[in-house]
Amino acid sequence: MEVTTQEFKHCDLITVKGRVDSSTAPQFSKELEKATNNGRYKIVLDMIELEYMSSAGFRALLATQRNCKRYNRGEVVLARVPERIREALELAGFTELFKTFSDPIEAVGSF
Amino acid sequence: MISTTFPARFEYLDEIRDMVAETARAGGFSEKTIYSLQLAADEAATNIIEHAYAGVKNATLSVTCEIQGDKIIITMHDTGKSFDSSSVKEPNLKADLAERQIGGLGVYLMRKLMDTVRYESSKSGNLLTMTKRRE
Numbered sequence: 661m662e663v664t665t666q667e668f669k670h671c672d673l674i675t676v677k678g679r680v681d682s683s684t685a686p687q688f689s690k691e692l693e694k695a696t697n698n699g700r701y702k703i704v705l706d707m708i709e710l711e712y713m714s715s716a717g718f719r720a721l722l723a724t725q726r727n728c729k730r731y732n733r734g735e736v737v738l739a740r741v742p743e744r745i746r747e748a749l750e751l752a753g754f755t756e757l758f759k760t761f762s763d764p765i766e767a768v769g770s771f
Numbered sequence: 772m773i774s775t776t777f778p779a780r781f782e783y784l785d786e787i788r789d790m791v792a793e794t795a796r797a798g799g800f801s802e803k804t805i806y807s808l809q810l811a812a813d814e815a816a817t818n819i820i821e822h823a824y825a826g827v828k829n830a831t832l833s834v835t836c837e838i839q840g841d842k843i844i845i846t847m848h849d850t851g852k853s854f855d856s857s858s859v860k861e862p863n864l865k866a867d868l869a870e871r872q873i874g875g876l877g878v879y880l881m882r883k884l885m886d887t888v889r890y891e892s893s894k895s896g897n898l899l900t901m902t903k904r905r906e
Contacts, residue, residue, distance in 0.1 A: 679785070681784045681788075681813055681817070682784060682817045682821070683784055683785070712788075712809070714814060714877075715814060715873070715877050716817065718873070718876065719876075722871060722873055729868060744803065744806040747803075748880070751880060752862075752880060753862070753865065757868055
């Protein structure tokens, strides 16, 4: 798993690549916390190169969304979610908790 | 039938998913179903490592994968704490962000993704059997 962060004026664009499971989820959480610890609560998560995500990854997403939405200070939105991962998120009832975009630039522009 | 014993550690989830995918692909399952099978196996193994073997060192987990007719059968055997699946409440998928619980999601996903999920406990340990038919 690999995470890269690009800072824009109004939000951070975080790209996650590879596989997020119980083994890599702690690192994924840590990368997301880097943004929120810097006071960056508006986050676009680009998932185009994400191959796999288990509920361990969903847990990290949920914790980050809670943190970001506190005091209305921000939000995590998802961009380019691969079909299989979207289906699993849907099964877990997570799609209602995150706005999704097909274009990351549009997602960045939404903030 | 393929049978492999893995160290009960999260670093081996990758190999467990690969083993399931390999068997399912040879059995003619679609890539969409293979993803579901991998996710179910991952959630099952994660629960064993996290709960059955919580804090246990050098534990192992035996996984078998088999195609029987139009069905794939995945089993996992461990010697940790037994698991009462009926004690796992269904997660409330309609709860809002603040109330959303993540516990129980793994078992819920397994049940949704597979046709059957069965737990048995005996003196020799716990056996989980999951099956899914080729669509």
